[in-house]
Each structure stands twice: as C-alpha cells, then as structure tokens.
Amino acid sequence: MSTLTSMPAWHALQNHAQEITHTHLRDLFAADDQRVERYSASAAGLYLDYSKNRINDTTLALLKQLADEVSLPEMAQKMFRGDKINHTEGRAVLHTALRSRSDEPLLVDGVDIRQEIKATLAKMKTFVEQVQQGDWKGHTGKQFTDVVSIGIGGSFLGPKIMAESLKPYWNKDLKCHFVANIDGTAISEKLKQLDPETTLFVMSSKSFSTQETLTNTLTARDWFLAHKLPEEAIGQHFVAVTSNVAAAEAFGIDKDNVFPMWDWVGGRYSMWSAIGLPIALQIGFDHFEQLLEGAETMDQHFLTAPVESNLPMLMGLLGVWYTNFFGSQSHVVLSYDHYLRGLPAYIQQLDMESNGKSVDNQSNQVDYSTGPVIWGGEGTNGQHAYHQLIHQGTGVIPADFILPLTSHNPTGRHHAMLAANCFGQTQALMAGKTLEEATVELQQAGLAEDAINALAPHKVMPGNKPSNTLLMDKLTPTTLGALVALYEHRTFVQGQIWQLNSFDQWGVELGKVLGNSVLDDLESATPKLNQDGSTVSLIKKFRNGEI
Ligand SMILES: O=P(O)(O)OC[C@H]1O[C@](O)(CO)[C@@H](O)[C@@H]1O
Numbered sequence: 001m002s003t004l005t006s007m008p009a010w011h012a013l014q015n016h017a018q019e020i021t022h023t024h025l026r027d028l029f030a031a032d033d034q035r036v037e038r039y040s041a042s043a044a045g046l047y048l049d050y051s052k053n054r055i056n057d058t059t060l061a062l063l064k065q066l067a068d069e070v071s072l073p074e075m076a077q078k079m080f081r082g083d084k085i086n087h088t089e090g091r092a093v094l095h096t097a098l099r100s101r102s103d104e105p106l107l108v109d110g111v112d113i114r115q116e117i118k119a120t121l122a123k124m125k126t127f128v129e130q131v132q133q134g135d136w137k138g139h140t141g142k143q144f145t146d147v148v149s150i151g152i153g154g155s156f157l158g159p160k161i162m163a164e165s166l167k168p169y170w171n172k173d174l175k176c177h178f179v180a181n182i183d184g185t186a187i188s189e190k191l192k193q194l195d196p197e198t199t200l201f202v203m204s205s206k207s208f209s210t211q212e213t214l215t216n217t218l219t220a221r222d223w224f225l226a227h228k229l230p231e232e233a234i235g236q237h238f239v240a241v242t243s244n245v246a247a248a249e250a251f252g253i254d255k256d257n258v259f260p261m262w263d264w265v266g267g268r269y270s271m272w273s274a275i276g277l278p279i280a281l282q283i284g285f286d287h288f289e290q291l292l293e294g295a296e297t298m299d300q301h302f303l304t305a306p307v308e309s310n311l312p313m314l315m316g317l318l319g320v321w322y323t324n325f326f327g328s329q330s331h332v333v334l335s336y337d338h339y340l341r342g343l344p345a346y347i348q349q350l351d352m353e354s355n356g357k358s359v360d361n362q363s364n365q366v367d368y369s370t371g372p373v374i375w376g377g378e379g380t381n382g383q384h385a386y387h388q389l390i391h392q393g394t395g396v397i398p399a400d401f402i403l404p405l406t407s408h409n410p411t412g413r414h415h416a417m418l419a420a421n422c423f424g425q426t427q428a429l430m431a432g433k434t435l436e437e438a439t440v441e442l443q444q445a446g447l448a449e450d451a452i453n454a455l456a457p458h459k460v461m462p463g464n465k466p467s468n469t470l471l472m473d474k475l476t477p478t479t480l481g482a483l484v485a486l487y488e489h490r491t492f493v494q495g496q497i498w499q500l501n502s503f504d505q506w507g508v509e510l511g512k513v514l515g516n517s518v519l520d521d522l523e524s525a526t527p528k529l530n531q532d533g534s535t536v537s538l539i540k541k542f543r544n545g546e547i
Contacts, residue, residue: 002360002367004499009066016058017325024464025054025430041309044297044482048311049469052430053318053398054326063317064307066497072313075496076303076489082108082264086503087361093503094262095269095488096299099292099481108264120260120274127239127259127277128285131200132171139233144174144200148190149278150220151204152180152212154267155241157349158484159204159278161342162271162291165480168339168408169283176282179220182212187219196227196237203240204275206267208247211512217251241274266503268350269488287477294481302489312486315400315468316493322398322466323369323494332390333376336403336422339475343402344376346484351491354502361499370498376400380421391429391461399467401426402483404475422469432463 004010029035029051039051067073079085082092092108098117105112130136134143149159160178163170177194179187201220205213217238224237239257240248243265248258259274271279272292280288298312307313322328333344355371376382379401390397403422407415438459442452470486472479495502521527521539529536541547 002364002499003362004070004360004366004497005368007066007069009062009069013059013062013066013321013325016062017321020054020056020059021326023054023056025052025466026432026463028056029430041305041311041314043301043305043309043311044294044486045472045476045479046298046311046482046486047471048314049471050314050318052426053321053466053468054464055318055321059321060308063321066320067307067313067317067493070497070499072493072496076492079492080299080303082106082113086266086501088501088504088506089263091503092264093266093269094264095266095272096296098265098272099295099299099485101293101296108262113262113264116260116262123259124274124277124280124288125285128280128288131281132174132284137236138197138199139229139236140197142198145198146194147174147176147200147202147278147281148194148220149176149178149202149204150180150187150213150216151178151241151275152210153349153353154270155204155206155210155213155275156180157342157346158268158271159276161346162276162279162480162484163282164342165339165475166279166283166287166291166477168475169287169477171282171284174281176278178278179216180212182215184219187216191220191223196224196229199224199237200281201238202278202281203238203248203253204242204277205240206243206261206263206265206270206275208240208242208244208251211516214251221252239277241277267505268353269503271484283477290477291481294476294478294483295485296481297478298482298485298489302485312489313493315486316490316497318466318468319372319398319490319494320497322396323372326396327369328372328396328398329369330373330375330395330397332386332397332399333374334379334382334399334401334422334425335376336379336401336418337407337475338378339408340402341378343483344374347376347487348374350487351494353505353508354491355495355498355500356507357498357500357502359500361501366498366500368498370500371494379425380418383421383425387425390465391432396465399426399429399465400470401467402470404472404479406474408475426467426469428461428463429465429467430463432461432465433459435460 036049036051040049079093080096082094084090084092086093097106097113106114131144137143156178163176177190179190203217235254238253240253241259241261242248243261243263245258245260249255259277261273261275265273302312319331333347335341335343351374352371357370358366360366390399401422403419435456438456439452442456491502521529522542
C-alpha cells in the first residue's frame with residue numbers, strides 16, 4: 001500500500017464516499033437553502049459556484065485534511081521560493097516568478113532571476129513597440145503586417161490560445177499566425193497567405209532541438225530566400241525565443257534577436273515568459289502585462305487563502321474526490337464563450353502532460369488513479385453532441401462551466417440565451433429527471449400505458465452529476481490570466497495529492513526517439529527494418545507509396 005492510500009484522510013474519504021453516494025444533490029439543495037452561499041468563493045475577478053458537487057461539510061473537512069497530510073501548503077511554498085521540486089530533471093519550477101512584481105531577490109543556482117525576468121520583459125516591450133510603431137521594419141522598408149509563430153507543445157498552444165481568446169484587444173495592424181505540426185501542409189498553407197516582405201517569424205523553442213520547430217523554421221527560411229530576399233535580411237525577419245541561446249545563434253539567428261527563457265520554466269507553463277512574445281505582439285505589451293497581473297493575483301490567492309475559499313485548492317481537491325472515490329476517468333471543461341473555445345485544449349495539455357504519470361515521487365508505481373482525461377469544447381455546440389454522455393452515460397464526468405457575464409459582442413438576446421443554456425445544463429446535470437416525472441410528461445402527452453413503460457426509462461436523467469460554474473464579469477487580459485493560473489494551480493494541487501512530479505514529461509520521449517529511427521528507415525537507401533512486423537510493413541508501404 002502506498003503512502004497516500006494509507007493516510008488517515010484517504011481511509012476516511014473512502015468511508016465517507018460510501019455514505020454520500022446514496023445522497024442525491026437534489027436532496028442536498030432541498031435540505032439547505034444556503035448551500036450556494038456556503039459552497040461558493042471568489043478571487044482575482046473569478047467567482048466559483050461549487051455547490052453542485054457531491055459534497056457536504058464532512059467532505060470538505062476530509063479533503064482539507066488530505067491536503068494537510070500531504071503537506072500541500074508547504075509544497076506550494078517550496079514551488080514559489082524556487083526549490084528544485086522537478087526532481088527528475090533537477091530543476092526549480094518558477095512560472096509564478098514570471099508574473100510576480102516583487103523586488104525581493106529570488107535565487108536559482110546563485111543567480112537572482114528577478115533581474116533576468118525584468119530585463120527580458122523590457123526587451124520584449126521595446127521589440128513589441130518597435131514592431132507596432134514601424135521602427136522595426138522588414139528588409140524592404142515595409143511595416144510588418146503578419147507574424148508567424150513557429151513552435152509546438154508549450155511553445156505553441158499557450159500563445160495561440162491566449163491570442164485567440166483576447167481578440168477584442170488585438171492590434172488590428174498585425175496578425176499572428178501559428179504553425180506547430182511537422183505536417184508540411186500546416187506551414188505550406190500558412191505561407192501561401194503571406195508576403196515575405198511584411199512577415200516576421202518568431203521561432204519559439206525552449207530546448208532549440210525540437211524536430212518540428214527546427215524543420216518548420218528551415219522551411220520558412222527557404223521560402224523567404226526563394227522570394228529574392230537576401231541572406232542579410234534574415235536578421236530583420238527572424239527572431240527566436242529559447243533557453244538555448246547558443247543553439248539559436250548556431251542556427252543563424254542573430255544573438256540580439258534572441259529572447260531568453262530558462263530551464264526553471266516548464267514548456268506548458270511558459271506562456272508568461274518570452275514564449276508569450278506573439279501574444280504581446282498581437283494584443284500589445286500593456287495588455288500582456290495585464291495578463292501577468294491577473295495571474296499574479298491568483299498566485300497570491302492560492303498561497304494565502306484558506307482551503308474553504310481557495311479556488312485552485314477547491315477545484316483540485318474536488319477533482320481528486322471524483323477521480324479517486326467515484327472512479328471518474330475524465331473531466332470536461334466547457335467554455336461558454338466563443339473566444340475561449342480553445343481553452344479546453346490548453347488545459348488538456350497543461351493537465352495531461354503534468355499529471356499523466358503513474359510513478360510517484362518515491363519512484364514507486366502508484367496504486368491509485370492519477371490524471372484523468374481532460375477534454376471539452378465550446379458551449380452551446382457541445383450540448384448537441386457529447387453532453388448526452390455527461391447526462392446519461394454510465395460514469396461520473398465532473399464538468400467545469402465557464403461563462404463571462406458580459407459579452408464583447410452584445411447582440412440581441414444571444415448572451416442571455418448563452419447564459420441560460422449554461423445555467424440550464426448545470427441544473428439538468430444536478431437535478432436530472434425522475435421516472436415519475438418522465439411518466440407524468442408522457443401521460444400528459446397522451447401516450448398509452450405500454451408506450452409509456454417502454455419510453456419513460458429512456459427519458460430518465462439520473463442527475464447527481466457534479467459541476468463547477470466559473471463566472472467572470474468580462475473576458476479581459478486580467479481575468480484570463482487569473483483563469484489560466486487557477487488551472488495551473490489546480491493541476492499542481494492534484495499532482496501533489498497524487499505524489500507526482502507534475503513538471504517532467506518523460507513519456508513523450510520514447511515516441512520521439514523511435515520516430516527518428518523510423519525516419520531513417522523511410523529515407524535510407526539501405527533501411528535496417530528491425531522493428532516489429534506491423535511497423536516494418538507500414539514502413540514498406542510508405543517506401544513503395546502504395547497500400
Ligand atoms: O519548446 P521546445 O523545447 O521546442 O519543446 C516543445 C514541447 O515539447 C515537449 O517537450 C514535449 O514534446 C513539451 O513539453 C514542450 O513544450
């Protein structure tokens with residue numbers, strides 16, 4: 001038995017789950033007209049209603065006890081102060097420092113990283129302003145109209161989704177595009193739309209060794225030079241963001257055009273660093289700073305608020321409650337805002353790359369479930385698709401509903417209808433529809449008894465399906481920064497409970513290595529073909545160009 005599953009709080013939660021599983025959320029609401037007041041909290045411009053969860057005061061007390069037994073508050077302090085909690089890579093985890101305005105020195109290996117962060121932000125600000133004002137132009141003297149950000153994983157999804165989410169704040173004279181995939185179609189389709197004279201490329205790679213990013217950058221460079229622009233123009237049109245400045249220089253990027261980042265920032269936590277340069281180019285540096293400010297406010301809330309009102313703690317602990325005591329294997333994130341349609345994919349990367357692990361911090365195989373599948377999409381679209389499974393499927397799929405109260409595009413009754421659908425879904429998931437209610441409905445519709453008996457069970461909605469509702473006044477850089485930081489800390493909370501290192505990602509490495517050996521076999525005149533039968537057969541089909 002692992003340390004976690006032998007903790008007193010874990011046992012108490014197991015027993016408590018047996019009891020509460022017989023209680024319906026409907027009854028909990030009926031018994032307590034103050035339930036939403038008691039089970040809601042606000043911070044950093046966000047309001048969390050967690051009353052539609054299968055919890056009572058005992059649940060919360062036991063989850064808090066579990067957090068204490070795994071020393072969660074101390075672990076959070078360790079992360080913020082720069083202890084090397086990413087122990088498998090020997091690295092500190094300091095994305096929080098990127099958005100902190102504190103002047104107190106923060107040392108990593110004897111270096112005060114506050115100064116490096118400040119200097120990099122200043123360099124970003126100058127660059128963004130130069131591009132916006134046309135002081136940094138293309139080689140032929142034309143102002144930039146397009147930015148192509150080339151990167152993948154954490155060096156892609158954060159910038160892309162934040163830029164997309166903040167469209168109302170865009171600098172209208174500049175359009176950021178994003179290319180990640182090694183599929184040549186991605187970059188080819190993008191380049192077809194662009195004029196090299198007015199295009200700026202930002203190459204983002206923490207390691208500066210990622211196959212997709214290096215290859216796409218070389219393709220972009222070839223395209224650029226093929227348009228009769230000289231080699232010496234590269235310096236004006238290509239900049240890089242990396243922690244490996246030497247490799248960027250060796251690749252041909254001018255040293256002055258390299259924006260540094262550091263190994264104490266995980267890729268999926270890096271949009272707050274210079275990896276966020278495309279965001280700053282798209283929305284302006286002031287708005288980028290507001291994004292950081294929103295995140296910093298959430299950081300302080302996470303560090304200081306008691307568990308009962310601590311949004312990341314509550315959301316993280318509730319996730320553990322369902323994963324480990326109700327057998328939930330997935331968690332759905334539903335954005336009721338078109339601009340936030342990409343957020344579920346961002347949280348998917350953040351959470352699944354962080355907590356998709358099965359070996360604990362003591363290097364033992366875990367004997368409990370860890371990170372669930374994170375998925376989701378945009379409301380109301382999902383209501384006409386996968387919500388069916390959430391309502392009437394066999395498992396428990398906890399859901400987060402996210403809604404800004406004010407739209408950036410007030411249009412007739414649209415926003416009220418959007419909100420009504422959002423709230424209505426949480427109500428339906430919670431309350432459901434009983435057999436008696438379904439029967440009465442069908443009787444009122446005039447159906448015969450046999451038909452009612454056959455149909456009514458299909459119309460039963462079990463309800464008792466948990467959800468959180470997250471509201472904000474409006475989607476702004478500040479509230480978005482707080483929202484993303486909330487999910488980062490939620491991921492941290494769960495990783496700590498599960499005793500995982502949420503900051504490495506060894507699992508993706510094997511695929512990269514094998515991919516390279518397969519590539520040799522696809523291209524070599526004398527392939528080794530020493531893989532398994534299936535892989536060899538696939539390689540041969542590719543080489544022959546026919547199935
Ligand atoms: O920024 P890099 O070093 O190019 O890495 C890109 C991504 O690749 C990964 O290492 C996983 O493949 C991510 O963690 C990272 O964000």
